[in-house]
Amino acid sequence: PIVLILPGMKAYNRNRLIQKHINFIIENKQIFIPSLMIDLKEYLTKPKQKSILQPAAQCMILYHLQKQKLNYLNYKQLARLLQYRYLTISRAVENLNTLGICRVDGTKLKKIVFDLDKKELWEKALPFMNTPVKKKVYINDTLPDEIIFKTNINAFYIEWE
Template identity: 35%
Template sequence: MKRIQKFLQETVGLSANLEKLPDSQLKKLPMYLEYGYNYYLLTVEGHQLVLAYVDENLKTAGQLKKQSQAMSNLLNLPVAFVMDNQSSQLKRRLIQEKIGFIVPESQVYLPQFLISLTENARPVHSFPELLSPSAQLLLLYHLQKEYLEPFSLKEIAQKLDYTPKTITKIAAELKSKNLCQIIGTKEKRLVFIVDRKQLWTMAEPQMQQPISKVFFADSKDKVKFCQSGDAALAHYTFLAETGKEAYAIYKPEFEELKEKKYWEYIDELEGDVRIEVWKYNPRILSINGYIDPLSLYLCYREDTNERVAAEINELIHNRKW
């Protein structure tokens, strides 16, 4: 467990003491919990947290939530799980449920523990549940289009069509989640502390579904939108083209076109063309007229179709970072 101490020191800047949970505490747990995990006591500046090591037996977010609540109530201490090689979907669900966890050398999410430190007037860290759409766009741009480290925040704002104030907020958000550092005085820049592949691994569970709403409309040719849906799946994977049209449109652009009556017909249930209203601008990330591959993955990562799930996972696995 020394790697956890090292990881916390390097990523969050916390100097921690880690030891086996005393038997007197273990005896407070019912047998199914006492023998279901290996327990450790993490101490940082007088604050304590119980770490429960999750073995390779798969558990759902619902099970972990119920068990963490039981452990915390019985031990009178906050609880977080230590996990190796768990799915990004499980980690994403844990974040949504505000359940703390550590993936050694990869990710740390400890909301209760770090909030308790903050309440004692020492602001250590804050963890929004999910990345904001604007912060997500910046990361996806850095991961797929070009490295952003050489550019000032002002220059990044121009590339992403955001105001300098918005970029400053994004930078603070990413820094708070240990995804980057901010350097410089007059001209501030971002420094990403890990490579692209590792950055994706750390950030993906905290990324949002890009689509905020779906409409259906009549087919139009005047405005060129980013192709999405089945066409993008066929473009990036071995799935066959279905002939169904689907396009991704940034919400402000959609609202403007809708107000101007660009579509003669638009409905929430049926139509010739699927219109995906996006939380960030897909044009900025678009590649050859299609939505970017990482956003495509985010659109379909919870799809129940096994062939689709297999293909998008393969898309990430084979990606050249």
């Protein structure tokens, strides 16, 4: 049989070839030769969920511990309070729930519940916490004034003469 060999192809184009029973091979992806009853595909397994807290989940824990309790707030209320999108809150709560840090009450109107007291919650969440600092840069020279930004008082140092 004649076989079309290609380096790559979009999924919808592969589906068209399959519907028309055209023999093809996509390198490292798929072999489809129906006349020989061959249909092999590379199935990608979903990557194992990392055992770290997503930024929004980490924010929820810190808010719960430092500002106000988030127990029994639904996702919409959490999104409004923390200024995140609903989908981000949903994923963050799923992340917390998967790691056993919180539980979810309700089916239609889901609410977050932290069963642990503050100290236990902190100790349970701490191993999963991730630093928000992406990159550290060390310099020996003094930075020019035009590239220095004033920030919160806790984030910069002023040398008094």
